[in-house]
Amino acid sequence: MADGTMVEAVRPTYLDRKGFLSWALTLDHKRLGIMYLVTIMVFFLFAGIMGMLVRLELLTPGKTVMGPDTYNQIFTIHGAVMIFIVIVPGISATFGNFLIPLMIGARDVIFPRLNLFSYWIYVGGALIALVSLLHPIDTGWTFYTPYSIRTGTSVIPITFGVFVMGFSSILTGLNFIVTIHKLRAPGMNWHRMPLFIWAAYSTAVIQVLATPVIAITLLLLIAERVFGIGFFDPAKGGDPILFQHFFWFYSHPVVYIMILPAFGVISEIIPVFSRKPIFGYKAIAYSSIAIALIGFLVWGHHLFVSGMAGWVAKVFSFLTFLVAIPTAIKVWNWLATMYRGSIDLKTPMLYALGFLFLFTIAGLTGLFLGTLAINVHLHDTYFVVAHFHYTMMGGTIMMLFAAMHFWFPKMIGKMYGEAVAKIAFALIFIGFNLTFIPQFIMGMEGMPRRYYDYLPQYHYQHVLSSIGALVLGVGILVMLINLIYCIFKGEKAPSNPFGSKSWEWQTTSPPPTENFEEIPQVTDWTYGYGKKN
Amino acid sequence: MSTETHELGGHIVPYKDLVLVVTALVILTGITVFVSTLDFGYAALNIFIAMAIASVKACLVSLWFMHLKFEDVITWIFIIFSLVLLCLLIGFSLSDEFLRITPKVNF
Amino acid sequence: MAATSVEHLHSDGHFVTPQDKYSSMKLGMWLFIATEILLFGGLFAVYAIYRAKFPEMFFNGRDELSLLLGTTNTVILIVSSFSIAMGVTAIQRGKKNLLTFLIIVTLLCGALFGVNKYFEYTAKFHHGIFPSTDIFFALYFMMTSLHMLHVIVGMAILFIIMIFNMKGKYSPSNYTAPEVGALYWHLVDVIWIYLFGLLYLVA
Numbered sequence: 044m045a046d047g048t049m050v051e052a053v054r055p056t057y058l059d060r061k062g063f064l065s066w067a068l069t070l071d072h073k074r075l076g077i078m079y080l081v082t083i084m085v086f087f088l089f090a091g092i093m094g095m096l097v098r099l100e101l102l103t104p105g106k107t108v109m110g111p112d113t114y115n116q117i118f119t120i121h122g123a124v125m126i127f128i129v130i131v132p133g134i135s136a137t138f139g140n141f142l143i144p145l146m147i148g149a150r151d152v153i154f155p156r157l158n159l160f161s162y163w164i165y166v167g168g169a170l171i172a173l174v175s176l177l178h179p180i181d182t183g184w185t186f187y188t189p190y191s192i193r194t195g196t197s198v199i200p201i202t203f204g205v206f207v208m209g210f211s212s213i214l215t216g217l218n219f220i221v222t223i224h225k226l227r228a229p230g231m232n233w234h235r236m237p238l239f240i241w242a243a244y245s246t247a248v249i250q251v252l253a254t255p256v257i258a259i260t261l262l263l264l265i266a267e268r269v270f271g272i273g274f275f276d277p278a279k280g281g282d283p284i285l286f287q288h289f290f291w292f293y294s295h296p297v298v299y300i301m302i303l304p305a306f307g308v309i310s311e312i313i314p315v316f317s318r319k320p321i322f323g324y325k326a327i328a329y330s331s332i333a334i335a336l337i338g339f340l341v342w343g344h345h346l347f348v349s350g351m352a353g354w355v356a357k358v359f360s361f362l363t364f365l366v367a368i369p370t371a372i373k374v375w376n377w378l379a380t381m382y383r384g385s386i387d388l389k390t391p392m393l394y395a396l397g398f399l400f401l402f403t404i405a406g407l408t409g410l411f412l413g414t415l416a417i418n419v420h421l422h423d424t425y426f427v428v429a430h431f432h433y434t435m436m437g438g439t440i441m442m443l444f445a446a447m448h449f450w451f452p453k454m455i456g457k458m459y460g461e462a463v464a465k466i467a468f469a470l471i472f473i474g475f476n477l478t479f480i481p482q483f484i485m486g487m488e489g490m491p492r493r494y495y496d497y498l499p500q501y502h503y504q505h506v507l508s509s510i511g512a513l514v515l516g517v518g519i520l521v522m523l524i525n526l527i528y529c530i531f532k533g534e535k536a537p538s539n540p541f542g543s544k545s546w547e548w549q550t551t552s553p554p555p556t557e558n559f560e561e562i563p564q565v566t567d568w569t570y571g572y573g574k575k576n
Numbered sequence: 577m578s579t580e581t582h583e584l585g586g587h588i589v590p591y592k593d594l595v596l597v598v599t600a601l602v603i604l605t606g607i608t609v610f611v612s613t614l615d616f617g618y619a620a621l622n623i624f625i626a627m628a629i630a631s632v633k634a635c636l637v638s639l640w641f642m643h644l645k646f647e648d649v650i651t652w653i654f655i656i657f658s659l660v661l662l663c664l665l666i667g668f669s670l671s672d673e674f675l676r677i678t679p680k681v682n683f
Numbered sequence: 684m685a686a687t688s689v690e691h692l693h694s695d696g697h698f699v700t701p702q703d704k705y706s707s708m709k710l711g712m713w714l715f716i717a718t719e720i721l722l723f724g725g726l727f728a729v730y731a732i733y734r735a736k737f738p739e740m741f742f743n744g745r746d747e748l749s750l751l752l753g754t755t756n757t758v759i760l761i762v763s764s765f766s767i768a769m770g771v772t773a774i775q776r777g778k779k780n781l782l783t784f785l786i787i788v789t790l791l792c793g794a795l796f797g798v799n800k801y802f803e804y805t806a807k808f809h810h811g812i813f814p815s816t817d818i819f820f821a822l823y824f825m826m827t828s829l830h831m832l833h834v835i836v837g838m839a840i841l842f843i844i845m846i847f848n849m850k851g852k853y854s855p856s857n858y859t860a861p862e863v864g865a866l867y868w869h870l871v872d873v874i875w876i877y878l879f880g881l882l883y884l885v886a
């Protein structure tokens with residue numbers, strides 16, 4: 044193995060050039076990946092603080108620190124920023140950018156300028172969305188009509204910001220699809236590609252085909268407010284539920300934009316730390332595509348209690364169950380990969396195991412919610428809140444953190460501090476469960492989501508949940524401080540500290556600007572661990 | 577039709593073919609305008625004819641003007657998939673719109 | 684598009700062969716066209732629903748529109764599409780000046796389309812018809828203005844291509860940009876073919 048064979052970087056690394064402009068105008072996919080990551084973490088902290096404020100307010104029934112209107116605005120900011128600015132580009136734009144060319148043995152993405160352009164319109168869109176903070180909106184992140192047409196808060200800046208960020212998402216996805224089609228190294232056929240690439244490809248398909256629908260929906264919403272047209276306004280003959288259809292036509296597939304890259308990350312981490320070839324490569328690869336396709340057909344499960352026509356609801360419920368199959372296939376294959384492997388519990392692997400636990404809960408509770416009869420009981424309760432936090436936070440963010448540790452040596456060229464990282468993981472894992480398990484129970488008992496006040500009978504669970512949020516917040520801070528500290532003071536990393544066979548580890552750490560001195564000749568897949576080789 | 581290819585790998589559609597296509601497009605436009613003035617007694621029939629002719633025109637433009645006829649399978653997959661999604665979006669939202677259970681409440 | 688060229692900071696300069704660049708740009712534009720289909724698709728869905736719900740409103744609305752202007756604009760766009768398609772064949776065969784001429788024809792058609800649209804819009808405003816009048820006109824204005832935006836973007840792209848062509852950038856071994864730009868223009872045409880049918884003919 045390449046362990047410890049310190050390859051002295053002869054060529055300048057991609058981090059060498061200094062100065063603001065060398066970053067702001069870079070065409071290097073690795074730098075853009077880092078820039079996305081930093082931007083996203085800043086917004087993550089901001090929206091995280093909003094989430095903490097929500098939990099603080101809910102510590103006691105009635106008023107704790109803020110009034111009901113402020114509360115509505117705070118949870119809307121938390122949701123909208125987390126979804127549209129943080130998690131949608133969360134892994135695909137950050138690690139997708141950093142890893143795709145490295146993993147397929149290319150020098151860069153196919154359209155580097157378009158890539159830079161995508162980054163800046165993402166930032167532009169995020170800033171436009173932030174303009175709405177002057178008078179924050181209170182509609183919830185879903186912008187449901189007709190309230191979003193009537194409310195006096197600044198709906199237009201945030202929806203327009205999301206519209207602009209949508210273009211960033213489309214162009215990034217387009218770039219990745221063409222890159223994966225056209226720039227694979229010689230010999231890297233589809234069945235030798237790392238599973239992260241399969242996941243990124245499926246994600247990109249959704250980005251390209253689902254995002255335009257939210258774009259036109261938000262455009263129509265803006266037109267409703269500006270020109271007074273009435274597509275979604277019952278007072279003008281329109282139909283508010285049509286907005287929900289359009290909104291979820293994008294916003295359910297977007298769940299897979301968030302989670303598929305996480306599936307890709309875990310598929311890379313588990314074989315490395317189990318020292319075994321990935322089990323069921325093709326099953327994992329094709330199930331990514333299957334999820335992307337079926338994911339388009341289930342949006343109606345968000346409308347079950349809107350009076351939706353019976354057979355439409357049944358079809359949507361059935362399709363929702365269908366999407367569980369490829370997901371379960373993946374989970375099963377990851378477990379089978381670990382079976383009788385020599386498991387090394389380094390931090391990325393801990394996150395991967397945590398993900399398996401949390402995501403299984405997320406997936407199974409998703410099935411409850413997809414069941415028509417149970418949905419009526421659980422709709423718009425804390426059960427839903429807990430469910431989607433298990434998918435987004437327990438799924439995507441956990442794997443984002445895993446990726447931040449796993450590829451830290453490759454990105455920065457230093458090692459992260461293992462001991463502190465493990466403590467941070469423990470805090471995050473415990474804090475997360477403590478926050479959201481009580482919410483499952485509250486939801487079952489009927490606590491509605493988004494409410495400012497609650498009956499005293501829920502007090503106990505709310506207190507537990509708020510304590511959990513605090514632990515979670517501390518864990519995330521410890522993790523970030525550890526990583527930031529190690530950027531400067533970490534020990535120098537060898538080019539392949541974990542003994543991975545994937546191509547990004549076969550170049551120096553950090554990689555040279557052109558990634559590889561010579562484009563690799565691929566003769567095998569990248570999962571040949573253990574006895575086989 | 578032409579199979580003339582090029583060093584970049586692109587196809588060259590001869591002028592003659594393009595002229596044929598544009599003639600067909602203009603004739604079809606005339607037909608669809610004329611048909612729209614007829615009254616069959618069913619508005620649905622008018623819609624169907626107009627959309628069918630529009631689709632034929634769209635096919636002509638994409639197949640020859642846009643060289644879709646000579647494109648890779650993957651291009652076809654994406655275009656067809658986007659059309660399928662469009663049909664689903666229209667189909668499901670339309671059928672929900674008309675089959676929805678409206679509560680019988682007197683305000 | 685932003686990435687008309689892939690010359691690059693990387694030490695070894697070009698890292699993509701012209702053939703790869705050509706097929707990549709085309710695939711990229713086709714993917715973009717797929718997103719455009721769904722972008723306008725949202726409006727088509729709105730149309731389908733409200734056309735079914737309020738047939739009377741759509742009949743009355745259609746009668747306010749000028750079939751003559753609509754048909755004229757359709758023919759104009761078809762001719763423009765034809766002209767740019769001829770242009771691509773021309774540059775593939777090395778007829779640089781013919782391409783310039785055909786782009787000019789296309790741009791003139793686009794401009795003429797815009798002028799017609801302008802007269803249509805002002806006539807509507809003159810009659811007191813605005814997007815807020817009813818759902819049909821909301822759709823009419825949303826669809827046609829979004830389409831007009833695409834016409835303008837398409838004209839800008841073709842204009843830039845024309846300038847580069849006059850500088851001699853394109854040849855039978857490099858016609859990626861004209862072909863991809865033309866693809867975008869044809870998309871504008873295809874969308875209009877449907878809008879014409881939906882708004883002027885069957886409503």
Ligand SMILES: [Cu+2]
Pocket residue numbers: 294295298341342344345
């Ligand atoms: Cu969903």
